[in-house]
Amino acid sequence: MAHTVAHRILRMIHAENERSTACTLRGDAYALTINTAIATARAIAAAAATVGSENVSTEFSPSLGCEDFAFMIRAAGGCYAWIGAGDVGPGEGLHGDRYVFNDEIVPTVLRYYVNLVEQTLPAS
Template identity: 90%
Template sequence: MPGRVWLQGTCRFFEPGHSDHCEKLIGEIAHGIAAAHAVKATLDYKKGYPPLINTADATARAIAAAAATVGSENVTTEFSPSLGCEDFAFMIRAAGGCYAWVGVGDVGPGEGLHGDRYVFNDEIVPTVLGYYVNLVEQTLPAS
């Protein structure tokens, strides 16, 4: 039997208040298991990234810019939430914003953005640049 065990992981959630709930439950479970085996448990719960929640105005602008770039029929707005962690969540909480995904084509296993066989689709660059130009033109006042 080892003299010490260290278990590490992340908690991801869609609601900001769930972090406190996760901390409470993990502590209760760890202490319960430890007590059942007459050992001690210590929980060092560090709050990391908050959930990234787009703001309505920024999302509407992102959708409008995308529609102006590729046509509204090519803009997808209905998809399942993602549990990815992103430091952009802190900026959105402070200033508002929209974390938008740009489709670069179908990919197979291991070929996605964080996969070991990822290959950037260079053909998407003009479309992405057009999107950002449209976003800036629709957001900033004309001078």
């Protein structure tokens, strides 16, 4: 599955590169972020405990936005997860030139991490 997704992404990038001379990409050098099953199940459970399962999305289109976590997840296992911070306009998302952190999500994010830790670490 990951191999197929990687090839689809690389074909899209290659097609875009043919229209532009500003970017090159070696397909074998791009790391795929592949979440591990246990960490993913824990992340989903913590999210459902935080905001309700009806507010948890687990189906996403492939993204090139998390390759920097790929090497860490390969070595230690893990789950790269997105926390919805609300709708944003052009340039207002993470890494955009008009990005503004949504302070209102802080309590929800903290509750998520508390839930994740409580379900992962044994009680003592």
